[in-house]
Amino acid sequence: MSKADHEWLAEYCRGDLDALAKLVEHYRRPLYGYILNMTEGNDDAEEIFQEVWLRVIRRARFFKKGNFPGWLFRIAHNLVIDRARRRRPSASLESEPDSYGRPLLETIPSHVDPPDQHCLENELADHITRAVRRLPPRQREVFLMRTRAGLTFKQIARIQRVPLNTALARMHYAVAALRRELRGVYQEIGGGQP
Amino acid sequence: MKIKCSKARDFILLAATGELPARESRLLEEHLAVCKSCRSYREQIAATARAAEYLPETPAGDVVARVLAAARSDTRRGHGLIMPLPVRVFAVAATLLILAGSAAFLALHRRIPATPASVAAVPAGKEIDAELDALESMLAMVSEELVAPAEDTAGQNYDSDEIAKELLQLEGS
Ligand SMILES: [Zn+2]
Numbered sequence: 001m002s003k004a005d006h007e008w009l010a011e012y013c014r015g016d017l018d019a020l021a022k023l024v025e026h027y028r029r030p031l032y033g034y035i036l037n038m039t040e041g042n043d044d045a046e047e048i049f050q051e052v053w054l055r056v057i058r059r060a061r062f063f064k065k066g067n068f069p070g071w072l073f074r075i076a077h078n079l080v081i082d083r084a085r086r087r088r089p090s091a092s093l094e095s096e097p098d099s100y101g102r103p104l105l106e107t108i109p110s111h112v113d114p115p116d117q118h119c120l121e122n123e124l125a126d127h128i129t130r131a132v133r134r135l136p137p138r139q140r141e142v143f144l145m146r147t148r149a150g151l152t153f154k155q156i157a158r159i160q161r162v163p164l165n166t167a168l169a170r171m172h173y174a175v176a177a178l179r180r181e182l183r184g185v186y187q188e189i190g191g192g193q194p
Numbered sequence: 195m196k197i198k199c200s201k202a203r204d205f206i207l208l209a210a211t212g213e214l215p216a217r218e219s220r221l222l223e224e225h226l227a228v229c230k231s232c233r234s235y236r237e238q239i240a241a242t243a244r245a246a247e248y249l250p251e252t253p254a255g256d257v258v259a260r261v262l263a264a265a266r267s268d269t270r271r272g273h274g275l276i277m278p279l280p281v282r283v284f285a286v287a288a289t290l291l292i293l294a295g296s297a298a299f300l301a302l303h304r305r306i307p308a309t310p311a312s313v314a315a316v317p318a319g320k321e322i323d324a325e326l327d328a329l330e331s332m333l334a335m336v337s338e339e340l341v342a343p344a345e346d347t348a349g350q351n352y353d354s355d356e357i358a359k360e361l362l363q364l365e366g367s
Contacts, residue, residue, distance in 0.1 A: 012265075017262060017265060017266065020261075020262065020265055021258065021262055024258050024261050024262070025258055028253060028257075028258060029251045029252060030251065032251055032252070032253040032257070033249055033250070033251025033252075034251075036250060036251060036253075037249055037250070037251075045253070046253060046257050049253060049257055049261075050257065050260060050261055050264060053261040053264070053265070054261075054264055054265075054268065057264070057265050057268055058268065124248060125248040125249070125250070128245045128246075128248045128249060129248070129249055129250060131245075132246070132249060143242075143246070144246075144249075146211070147242065147243045147246035148246055148249065148251065152211040152212070152213050153207060153208060153211055153213055154213060165204070168204045168207055168208070171207055172203060172204075172207075174242075175238060175239055175242050178242050178245065179238055179242070182245055185245060186238075186241040186245065189241070189244050189245060189248075
């Protein structure tokens with residue numbers, strides 16, 4: 001983008017809806033991809049996508065200068081967790097913790113089928129998608145934020161509220177797990193030793 | 195000074211995001227020059243990134259239009275653009291008050307963060323941590339909308355001291 005994110009946002013605050021359109025479009029694929037691959041339903045993903053932007057819109061004035069993608073993806077991260085909480089009422093603060101005492105993000109299903117087969121380009125994409133969605137949620141989130149959203153590890157660590165080395169460790173686990181699952185695929189898409 | 199493979203692999207990840215300070219970059223280069231296994235790991239990470247490009251991420255075309263329509267009606271309701279100053283001041287003050295109280299609670303109760311080894315498997319008996327996680331994310335939801343993180347504007351070397359410090363701790367552990 002020619003302008004910095006905060007400048008687009010400032011223009012939107014002055015009433016220019018086109019500036020917002022540019023921002024939404026710029027982050028459309030990485031943000032939607034993150035949400036879609038963290039959740040299991042296509043409709044759900046669109047709803048969360050819209051809610052993220054509504055929150056951005058409502059707080060746009062408070063955003064001065066700074067790390068816009070970090071802010072954007074933190075909002076998305078919280079909505080994904082919130083969704084998991086709504087789907088598991090037993091995980092509310094007032095009730096007994098779940099029998100494993102698991103943090104909420106851990107309760108997002110790991111074994112999820114791709115929602116809409118028609119969206120998947122081909123078998124290869126299908127295979128990769130399944131492998132990524134089998135990753136434990138926290139690892140999957142680090143992986144998506146890094147490879148698709150282009151966030152730095154420092155930004156990811158802040159969003160997950162963990163030390164930097166934890167975010168790095170999660171990426172290492174994800175890389176190792178995907179390597180096991182995608183041996184053949186790596187050769188097919190070029191590079192990487194199986 | 196030589197570095198171990200485990201550290202070199204952290205450095206490989208950080209180098210790709212521009213987060214590796216210059217001194218550590220030199221150490222990494224020295225290591226890669228003599229370590230075939232880490233060179234192959236760097237290849238693996240590149241292959242993983244290429245694989246990620248195959249993930250579905252395209253929303254239906256009109257989702258952007260729906261966001262803009264919502265923005266338009268939000269503006270008419272006076273949510274985003276024309277919130278009067280006193281209302282904003284009050285909103286911020288109220289949130290800060292909540293945050294201050296909750297932060298104090300967390301500071302008192304938060305335990306040492308999980309170590310990397312414990313990341314994959316979450317043992318039972320971590321109920322308090324789970325609750326605190328939930329509380330923290332609730333807090334984050336309030337704070338994220340008012341206080342955007344101020345960082346990353348100075349270029350790639352932001353906070354390199356802090357990263358170096360964390361890496362040092364990593365080494366010590
Ligand atoms: Zn090595």
